[in-house]
Amino acid sequence: MKGQALDSPLVAEGFGRRYRRTRPWAVRDLSLAVPAGSITALVGANGAGKSTMIRACIGFERPDEGRLLVFGIDPRSDRTKAVNSVAYVPQGASLYRSLTIRDHFDLARGARPSFDSAYAMGRVRAAGLSPDRRISELSGGEGAQVALALALGTRAELLLLDEPLASLDPLARRDFLNALVDDVRGRGATALLSSHIVTDVEQACDRLVVLADGRLVLDAAVAAARAELRTVPASELGGRAAIGTFAGQAGEPLALVRDSSVGRAASLEEIVLGHLAAARSQTREEAA
Amino acid sequence: MTLAAARVTLKQHRFEVGAGFLAALVAGISALVVVYRLNALEVPFSCIDGWLERADGPDGAGPCAALMRPWTSVLYEEGERIFEAMRILPFTVGLLAGVPIVARELEGRTAQTAWSLEGSRVRWLVRQVAPILVLLGVGVGFAAVAMAILDTYKVAVGDPGFLALGLYGPLVIFRAFAAFGAGLMIGALLGRTLPAFVLGAALALALALAVGAVRDRWLWSLPGVPIVTLSADPHAEPQMVPRMLTTDWGYLTPDGRMISNEEGLALVPPEIAANDSPVQPVASDEWLHERGYTLLPLGVSDEMALAWAPYEALIFGLVGSLSIATTIVVVNRRRPT
Numbered sequence: 137m138k139g140q141a142l143d144s145p146l147v148a149e150g151f152g153r154r155y156r157r158t159r160p161w162a163v164r165d166l167s168l169a170v171p172a173g174s175i176t177a178l179v180g181a182n183g184a185g186k187s188t189m190i191r192a193c194i195g196f197e198r199p200d201e202g203r204l205l206v207f208g209i210d211p212r213s214d215r216t217k218a219v220n221s222v223a224y225v226p227q228g229a230s231l232y233r234s235l236t237i238r239d240h241f242d243l244a245r246g247a248r249p250s251f252d253s254a255y256a257m258g259r260v261r262a263a264g265l266s267p268d269r270r271i272s273e274l275s276g277g278e279g280a281q282v283a284l285a286l287a288l289g290t291r292a293e294l295l296l297l298d299e300p301l302a303s304l305d306p307l308a309r310r311d312f313l314n315a316l317v318d319d320v321r322g323r324g325a326t327a328l329l330s331s332h333i334v335t336d337v338e339q340a341c342d343r344l345v346v347l348a349d350g351r352l353v354l355d356a357a358v359a360a361a362r363a364e365l366r367t368v369p370a371s372e373l374g375g376r377a378a379i380g381t382f383a384g385q386a387g388e389p390l391a392l393v394r395d396s397s398v399g400r401a402a403s404l405e406e407i408v409l410g411h412l413a414a415a416r417s418q419t420r421e422e423a424a
Numbered sequence: 425m426t427l428a429a430a431r432v433t434l435k436q437h438r439f440e441v442g443a444g445f446l447a448a449l450v451a452g453i454s455a456l457v458v459v460y461r462l463n464a465l466e467v468p469f470s471c472i473d474g475w476l477e478r479a480d481g482p483d484g485a486g487p488c489a490a491l492m493r494p495w496t497s498v499l500y501e502e503g504e505r506i507f508e509a510m511r512i513l514p515f516t517v518g519l520l521a522g523v524p525i526v527a528r529e530l531e532g533r534t535a536q537t538a539w540s541l542e543g544s545r546v547r548w549l550v551r552q553v554a555p556i557l558v559l560l561g562v563g564v565g566f567a568a569v570a571m572a573i574l575d576t577y578k579v580a581v582g583d584p585g586f587l588a589l590g591l592y593g594p595l596v597i598f599r600a601f602a603a604f605g606a607g608l609m610i611g612a613l614l615g616r617t618l619p620a621f622v623l624g625a626a627l628a629l630a631l632a633l634a635v636g637a638v639r640d641r642w643l644w645s646l647p648g649v650p651i652v653t654l655s656a657d658p659h660a661e662p663q664m665v666p667r668m669l670t671t672d673w674g675y676l677t678p679d680g681r682m683i684s685n686e687e688g689l690a691l692v693p694p695e696i697a698a699n700d701s702p703v704q705p706v707a708s709d710e711w712l713h714e715r716g717y718t719l720l721p722l723g724v725s726d727e728m729a730l731a732w733a734p735y736e737a738l739i740f741g742l743v744g745s746l747s748i749a750t751t752i753v754v755v756n757r758r759r760p761t
Contacts, residue, residue, distance in 0.1 A: 194540050196759055216543035224540035230533045232436060239432045246429025246551060247542035286537070 144169035145294040145326045146193060150202030153188050162188040163350040164201070170294075170328055170343070175320055177337040177358075178330040179408050180347035186330035187227060189347075190298045193328075194219050206294065220248065223287035227298040229279060231271045237282050238267040241289065248290055256289030259315060277308025284312060288319050295320065295327040301336045313340045334408045346408055348415035358404065365392055367406045368399030380414030382406075430555040440524055441556055444517035448563035451506060451513055452570035458503045459573055465498070467491045469580070474666040476582035499581065503574055510571055510591040514564060515628040518603025521560050523620045525552050526755060527611030535760035545755045553608070553748075560600065568596035579726070582666040586729035589639075595733060598740035603628050605747030612754040615761070635739055639732055646729070648672045648722030650682060667726040678716030688712055688719075 151166040163185035170176050178186045191197045192204050195215035203210050211218035231240060237260055244251040257267055263281040271279060280300055287295055297316070301309045317340050320327045331337045344361060346354035354361070370381050370389035376398065378391035392402055392410025402410070434441055471488035472495070480486030482496070526549075529535040542548040571592035579585045590599060606627055611620040648671045652662035675688035689697070692708040699707035709719060 191759075196536070196539070219540060219543035222540075224536070226533070226536035226540070228533060230537045232532070232534050232537075235432065235435060239435060242426070242428040242432045243538070244541050246426050246432070247538070247548065251541075283537075286541075290541070 143172055145172055145207055146170040146328060147205040148189065148202065149205070151189065151192065151199050151204050152201030153185075153192060153197055154200050161200075161350050163347070166202070166347075166350075166352050168345060168352060168355045170326060170345075172326050173324050174343045175317065175327045175329065175341045176343040176345055177334070177341035178328055178345045178347065179334050179337070180330075180332060181412065182332055184332075184347040185350040186332075186347055187298050188350075190224075190296045190328065190330055193296055194222060194224050221292060222294045222296055223290040223292035225280075225283045225287045225295070225297040225300045227300075227302065229276075231279055231282060231286075233272040234270065236268050236270050237265060237285075240271075240282065240286055241267070244286055244289060250291065252289050252291050255291070256285040259285035259288055259319075263311065263315070275308075276303045277305060277311065280304055280308060280312050281315065284315055288315075291323075293325050295325060295329075297327065297329045299330050299332070301331055301333075309336055310339075313337070316340060334405045338404045344404065344407070346411050348412050349419055351415065353415045354407070354411045361407050362401060362404070364394055364396070365402040365407050365410070366395060366399040367391070367402040367410075368393055372398070378410075380410040380412070380417065382409040382413040429551060433552055433555050434559065437521070437524055437528075437556060440520040441559060444520045444560055445563040447513060448517055448560070448567040451509055452563075452567035454506050455503075455567070455570035455574040458498060458506065459570075459577065461498050461502070462495060462577055465491070465495050467495045472577075472580050474582045477664045477666040478582075481582075496581065499577055503578070506571070506574065507588055507591050510567070510596065511632075513567065514596050514600035515603040515625075515632065517560060517564055518600040518605075519607040519621060519624045519628060521556050522604035522607025522609075523611040523624055524617050525549075525556065525608055525611060526751065527615055527617045527620045530612075530615035530758070530761060531617055533761060535758075539760055546752055549752060549755055557604070560604070561597065564597055564600045568593055571596065579667065584667050584669050584726040584729065586643075586669055586726050586732070589730065589733060590736065593733075595736055595740070598737045598744070599632075601744035602631065602740035602747070603744075605744035605751070606631070609747040609751045609754065612751045612758065615758075631743065635736060638739075639736065642732055642735070643669065643724070643729055644671050646671060646724045648674070648724060650674070650676070650720045651723040652720055654718075662720070664721075668723045669726065669729050670721045670723045672722040674720055674722045675712060676718040676720050682720075682722075688717060691717075 147169045148166045152161055152164040154161045166189065178189065180186050188197055192199055193206050193211065195211035195218060198212060203212070206218045207221050209218045209221065241251070241253045241256050244256070245253055260267055260282060263278070265274070265278055265281065271282065274282065283300065301312060304312060316327065319325070329337055329341065342358050344354060344356055344358050345352065365379070368391050370391045373391050373393070376393050376395055378393050381389055381391045384390045390406065392406060393399065471491055475481050475488070475492055475496070478484070480488060529538055538548060539545055575585055575588055575592040578588065589595060603624070607620065607624045610624045610627070611617065614620045614623065651665050651668035651670060653665060654662050673685045675683050675685070677683055689705055689708050692711050696711045697705065697708050713719070
């Protein structure tokens with residue numbers, strides 16, 4: 137972890153956050169490093185701790201344990217520097233409904249003099265939007281494109297996107313992801329993209345982080361995980377150890393295994409489901 | 425701060441800022457219209473000067489009476505309405521402008537966008553507050569100056585300027601500033617616009633009443649002097665000195681000394697004082713009057729009373745500044761939802 141941390145735009149070291157002492161931890165003991173130049177999907181069920189982790193990166197949440205470093209900066213000790221080095225697309229509608237797209241870019245330029253209005257303007261035009269349209273006139277997908285253009289216009293080297301696809305239709309999701317991938321890959325930036333639906337981010341990400349009940353259950357390169365992990369019907373497991381068992385699309389019991397001699401290559405969704413199932417079993421065992 | 429960003433900030437809050445600016449503008453223009461109408465009546469200053477307390481004043485029938493009747497009607501009917509409006513205008517304008525700045529960002533969930541674009545929330549707050557304060561400062565400042573001009577006419581006619589203190593001049597700006605700061609702080613604490621308006625209005629009212637109470641106590645604590653001139657004719661009505669404020673009552677003894685109200689009443693035998701009503705010591709007054717004691721109003725000059733103005737400016741200035749300082753702390757610590 138320490139060696140990786142030197143190069144990683146985002147590092148979590150034993151990060152934990154609990155909103156109330158009487159409530160369970162939202163995230164606990166999370167250690168990971170997001171490699172530079174990657175698009176990392178942060179996947180987990182609702183309440184798994186994805187938003188908490190992303191919000192902590194920009195100082196919206198304070199760690200109760202451990203720490204998070206953004207380009208080596210702890211947002212607790214220097215929030216201004218940490219925030220100014222990242223771009224953030226929040227969950228849900230967070231744009232000013234009474235303002236136009238152009239107004240948003242003017243605000244961004246006031247906040248960050250390095251904000252590239254021309255680039256952001258180009259992105260919204262490419263999405264078929266006039267900069268003079270009000271946010272209140274836009275659909276959810278168009279609003280998401282504006283939020284993305286606002287983030288990309290900062291030209292930050294690290295983009296944090298918190299469930300940006302949640303309320304979008306399939307076409308809008310595709311447009312959003314295409315725009316994101318074009319930009320991030322084009323300039324070698326890094327992105328951390330959270331979602332609770334893995335198929336949403338499958339086309340875009342090259343790294344996968346899975347959270348369950350606030351704990352890290354998988355942190356791997358997508359290609360490596362795909363090469364290593366297989367799906368087999370649970371009835372054909374034999375004596376092999378399964379990472380986790382889960383129901384297939386037709387309800388058939390499936391198992392995720394680390395054995396290239398059986399079954400078929402696991403899809404990204406199956407990799408996630410297998411690990412989530414394993415985490416659930418572990419939680420039940422601990423509770424018992 | 426770029427002009428474009430300032431423009432967008434004003435656009436975000438255009439309803440509140442526009443309404444506040446317009447209200448201040450209307451008050452200021454109305455005051456100047458009244459001033460214009462008073463001047464248009466072309467009443468000589470010799471008639472206006474100290475008119476209220478003069479022997480040929482409101483109850484007299486001298487040559488000035490016919491000229492002064494329409495003049496005082498404009499001043500005390502139309503002008504007074506504007507003074508009454510100025511009791512609430514600075515507080516309303518301040519709250520209107522201050523409350524939504526942070527509250528609306530939290531309520532509309534846009535704080536997440538704003539605070540992720542601007543690393544320093546203090547700088548963000550300054551960028552939000554500065555253009556609004558400048559614009560409303562101009563509007564409220566204009567109203568304050570116009571009201572100060574109008575008040576000079578009331579002072580000229582014999583009204584103490586102290587009676588309208590806070591409704592004209594720099595204190596108007598300090599009141600608006602206090603309400604602005606308080607509104608900003610409550611908005612940041614509650615994160616909801618409407619409840620913050622309601623609470624802010626209640627607090628502004630409480631603050632105004634509290635400062636008014638402190639002001640009265642301060643005024644009563646000043647050493648009073650008789651504010652009437654006595655005629656040699658014992659049957660003549662005492663003449664009030666213009667631009668004086670009544671703060672207490674006292675007795676002029678038969679040998680020409682002034683004693684306090686309490687000292688005078690202490691001279692009255694208990695069997696007489698027993699007949700006094702709880703509200704007014706009428707029996708005691710009569711007893712003292714029969715023995716040559718004259719009940720006189722005591723008071724202070726307008727100039728003495730106006731010495732309160734810097735204290736009131738300090739109180740409202742402190743409230744505004746401390747509220748803004750608290751807002752900075754709240755904004756810095758707050759989790760945007």
